[in-house]
Amino acid sequence: MATQKLTEYEIKRLENIRRNDEMLAALQLHAKASLLSNASKRQRDGSAKSYKVSPAKKPKETETPTVIRRSLRTRGMPPDSNCLDADSNENSDKTTLNQASISREKPSPCVLGPLKMRDAYDGTGSDRAFIDTLLSFERKLKSGVGVKEKFDSLKVKEEGNDRVLCGPVTRKVKSDNLNCGIKIEKREFEGRVDLESMSLEPENIARIMPGRIMTVRFLPQSNVNIVAAGNKLGNVAFWNVDSKGEKDNGIFLYRPHAGPISGILFQQSCLSKIFTSCYDGYLRLMDAEKEVFNLVHSCDDAIFCLSQHPNDVKSLYFGEGRGGLSVWDDRTGSVSSQWTLHEDRINTIDFNPQNPNIMATSSSDATVCLWDLRKVDAGKPKSLKIVNHERAVHSAYFSPSGSSLASTSFDDTIGILSGVNFEDTSRVQHSNQTGRWISSFRATWGWDDSFVYVGNMKRGVDIISPDQRRVIKTLQSPHMTAIPCRFHAHPCRVGMLAGATAGGQVYIWTSS
DNA sequence: CAGTATATTAAATCA
DNA sequence: TGATTTCCATATACTG
Numbered sequence: 001m002a003t004q005k006l007t008e009y010e011i012k013r014l015e016n017i018r019r020n021d022e023m024l025a026a027l028q029l030h031a032k033a034s035l036l037s038n039a040s041k042r043q044r045d046g047s048a049k050s051y052k053v054s055p056a057k058k059p060k061e062t063e064t065p066t067v068i069r070r071s072l073r074t075r076g077m078p079p080d081s082n083c084l085d086a087d088s089n090e091n092s093d094k095t096t097l098n099q100a101s102i103s104r105e106k107p108s109p110c111v112l113g114p115l116k117m118r119d120a121y122d123g124t125g126s127d128r129a130f131i132d133t134l135l136s137f138e139r140k141l142k143s144g145v146g147v148k149e150k151f152d153s154l155k156v157k158e159e160g161n162d163r164v165l166c167g168p169v170t171r172k173v174k175s176d177n178l179n180c181g182i183k184i185e186k187r188e189f190e191g192r193v194d195l196e197s198m199s200l201e202p203e204n205i206a207r208i209m210p211g212r213i214m215t216v217r218f219l220p221q222s223n224v225n226i227v228a229a230g231n232k233l234g235n236v237a238f239w240n241v242d243s244k245g246e247k248d249n250g251i252f253l254y255r256p257h258a259g260p261i262s263g264i265l266f267q268q269s270c271l272s273k274i275f276t277s278c279y280d281g282y283l284r285l286m287d288a289e290k291e292v293f294n295l296v297h298s299c300d301d302a303i304f305c306l307s308q309h310p311n312d313v314k315s316l317y318f319g320e321g322r323g324g325l326s327v328w329d330d331r332t333g334s335v336s337s338q339w340t341l342h343e344d345r346i347n348t349i350d351f352n353p354q355n356p357n358i359m360a361t362s363s364s365d366a367t368v369c370l371w372d373l374r375k376v377d378a379g380k381p382k383s384l385k386i387v388n389h390e391r392a393v394h395s396a397y398f399s400p401s402g403s404s405l406a407s408t409s410f411d412d413t414i415g416i417l418s419g420v421n422f423e424d425t426s427r428v429q430h431s432n433q434t435g436r437w438i439s440s441f442r443a444t445w446g447w448d449d450s451f452v453y454v455g456n457m458k459r460g461v462d463i464i465s466p467d468q469r470r471v472i473k474t475l476q477s478p479h480m481t482a483i484p485c486r487f488h489a490h491p492c493r494v495g496m497l498a499g500a501t502a503g504g505q506v507y508i509w510t511s512s
Numbered sequence: 513c514a515g516t517a518t519a520t521t522a523a524a525t526c527a
Numbered sequence: 528t529g530a531t532t533t534c535c536a537t538a539t540a541c542t543g
Contacts, residue, residue, distance in 0.1 A: 210524090212533095232535090260535075279535070302535075364537085392537070410537070435521025436536055457521085482523065503523055 115293040117286070120254040122235070130238060130252045134288040137221055138272040191400060191447025193495045195463060197512040200477040203244055204508035208251045209237040213500035214439055215486055217264045221271060222492035227508070228274065229500055230261025236276055236286075241508055256284050256293040263306025267313060277306035277318055283328065297328050297335070307349035309373075310356045319346030323363065339381050341369065348395045348442070354402030358384070362396035368407045368415065370422060385422055387415055394432075395442035399449040404466055406452045408432060408443045414454065416466040428469045430454060430462065434485060438502045444487040447494045455484045461499060461509070480507055 121127045211231040219226040225241040234257030243250030259280035266274055272288040275296075283297040283306070301321030309315040314330040323342035326335050342363035352358035359371045369383040376382075387396075390411035398405050405417040413427040432441045434457070443454040443464065451472075452464045461475035461484060484499030484507055495511020 212523095433521080434536085436519095437522050437533070440536075501523090 113295055115256055115284075115295075117254065117288075117291040117293060120256050120293055122253040122255055123248060125247055127252050129247070130240070130250075131288050131291060133226075133240065134272045137219075137224065138270065138289070141269070141271060191494050192450065193447055193511055195451070195473050198475060198495055198497070198509050199512070200475070200479050200507055200509050202479055204241060204510060205479055205505065206239055206241075206249060206251060207503065207505045208239045209235050209253055209504045211235070211504055212437070212439060212502040213486060213504060213506070214261050215264055216498050216500040216506060217266060217488050218490045218493075218496070218498060219271065220266050220268050220491045225490070225493070225496065225508070227488070227498050227506055228264050228266070229506060230257075230264050230276060230278075231504065232260040234258050234261060234278060234280065236261060236264065239506060254286075254293070256286065257282060259302070262302075262304050263318070265306055265308055265316070267308070269313060275306065275308075275316065277303040279303065283316070283318065296330075296333070299326075302345075304345045305348050307351065310351050310353065312356075317349045317359070319349060319361070321345070323365065325349065325361065339376060341371070341376075341381055341383075342367065344392070347393065347440075348397065350397050352398045352402045353400065360396045360398060360405055362393040362407055364392040366391055366393060366409070366411075368393050368396040368405070368417075370405075387417060387425060389413065389415065394440040395444075397443070397445055399445050399466075400447060401449050404449055406443045406445065406466065408441055408454065410440070414443045414452065414464060416469070418466070426466075426469055428464055428466070428471075430464070430471070431457065433457070434483075438483050439485040441485055442487070444489065446489045446497070453487050453489070453497060453499075455487070455499065457483060459483050461487075461497075475509060477507075481505075 117127065117131070208227075208229060209231050211233045213229045213231050216227055216229040219228065226238060227241065228236060228238050230236050233255075235253055235255050236257070237251060237253045239252075240246075240250035256276060257278035257280055259278050261276060261278050263277040264274065265276070274286040274288075276284045276286065276293075278284075279302040281299045281301060281303060282295060283303060285294045285296045286292075287294060299320055301324065303318050303320055305319040307317045309317065315336070316328040316330065318326055318328065320326050320338075323340050323344055323346060325339050325341045325346055327337040328334070329336040341361055342365045344363055344365035346361050346363050348360075348362045350360045352360070357373045359373055360368060361371065362368050366389045368387040368389070370385040371381065372384050375384075387407060389407065389409035390413075391409055393407050393409045396405055396407040396415075403418060405415075405422065407415040407417070408430075409415065410432055412429060412431050412433065414430050414432075416426045416428065418424045418426075430441075430443075432454075434440050438457075441455050443452040445452050450465065450467075452466065454462050454464060456462050456474070459476070459480050459482065462471045463473045463475065464470065465472045480499075482501040482503045482505055484501055486500045488498050490496035490498070495509075497509040499507045499509070501507075
């Protein structure tokens with residue numbers, strides 16, 4: 001065919017253009033370029049991407065030099081203030097409810113070294129109040145207040161007064177018979193939630209950032225309702241849910257990264273330091289004391305997930321590239337271990353609360369694996385157990401007691417793994433076809449082992465009982481105008497559930 | 513088999 | 528209101 005050669009040429013060319021585009025983005029020239037161009041042109045930046053290649057649309061740049069990403073990394077650009085297009089951005093969206101003064105522009109992630117929070121902050125005013133809030137928690141922690149609080153805000157409901165409640169709060173588990181070394185003991189829990197009382201109040205809804213939210217996390221502190229979320233554009237936003245009517249409605253948006261945020265990690269022991277990971281290959285540490293996003297690690301591969309060992313908070317575990325898992329040691333400031341555990345990207349890493357030596361990974365290679373950290377050495381890692389799904393697995397989380405594991409897969413099932421040695425597997429049918437624009441669903445545990453929460457394509461939150469193996473209730477609300485796809489249950493507050501959408505909204509369900 | 517092209521999907525934005 | 532754009536997800540159907 002005559003067009004064949006042309007197509008190949010086109011492909012090569014577009015690839016060059018794409019890489020050039022990446023370079024431009026990294027160099028922060030995009031923002032400047034678009035500032036130079038007409039303001040009405042709302043940064044149609046993506047015109048040169050390889051999406052829907054139409055030969056008619058020739059980008060301006062014809063001959064693009066090949067640019068090596070590597071060299072950019074090493075070129076430490078100073079955190080120049082002009083990184084951020086100082087768009088005070090017409091505050092036209094004064095619409096309903098809570099809205100941050102969001103610049104819907106693409107962010108301008110820039111700095112390849114430490115990044116001052118002031119420079120990363122995207123807002124008209126000051127983020128002083130927010131920083132001070134974080135520091136006040138820190139002071140409180142140091143003075144010993146509130147460290148051990150858990151589930152203090154809500155008394156456990158009376159037993160048996162609700163037919164919907166079904167799962168036993170405690171499980172009978174024998175602690176012998178450990179043929180694979182997984183020891184899960186019985187544990188009492190009091191995180192029982194009254195599903196019927198869960199509601200979504202309009203004031204607990206906010207659009208806190210532009211773009212698709214990848215991850216949402218509560219700050220792990222009782223009597224504090226702050227969520228952090230990361231989106232596809234590399235932004236991290238904080239929302240103090242209780243500061244209504246205040247400036248910016250308590251929403252603070254930062255731009256520390258240049259790609260999708262794959263993980264946000266609060267540290268129970270130090271609330272002023274927050275880790276973030278990104279597809280751009282960077283691991284940053286936001287330090288509210290020093291008011292900086294430090295660059296703690298960078299790699300060439302994308303970081304797809306981030307987790308922290310419960311008993312060793314100095315060890316960060318993150319999924320890197322195709323099947324890689326790395327451990328970053330905060331003491332030495334370097335990667336201490338690196339394994340290839342899967343054949344495709346690792347989507348989540350989770351540790352068993354009862355036995356933190358047991359780690360679960362979920363992967364796009366359609367498997368969930370359990371690992372014993374004591375046995376995963378430098379050699380060829382061998383998993384304790386493999387759970388096979390039909391398609392990519394997007395999450396695998398241990399239940400609060402540690403006696404179950406819930407995995408969510410593109411094969412339209414949610415897998416439940418339970419039993420003394422996790423020998424029992426069961427499946428719950430659930431449609432997980434999110435398509436391209438909605439972040440994949442991840443069944444997320446609540447406050448005890450009774451339920452997992454997972455979004456559905458009809459703008460609802462399906463609540464699944466692993467014991468009954470079915471959806472027992474769906475949270476719905478006329479206020480929920482988009483599909484909630486990522487969730488987090490407040491670690492200290494039973495019944496408070498955050499759901500995040502592809503449009504930057506966060507819904508906070510509360511229980512009376 | 514490795515690389516690639518494409519349909520799919522929802523929501524924000526644009527005209 | 529309707530049409531357009533988003534565009535590092537995935538499975539499938541292709542090509543060389």
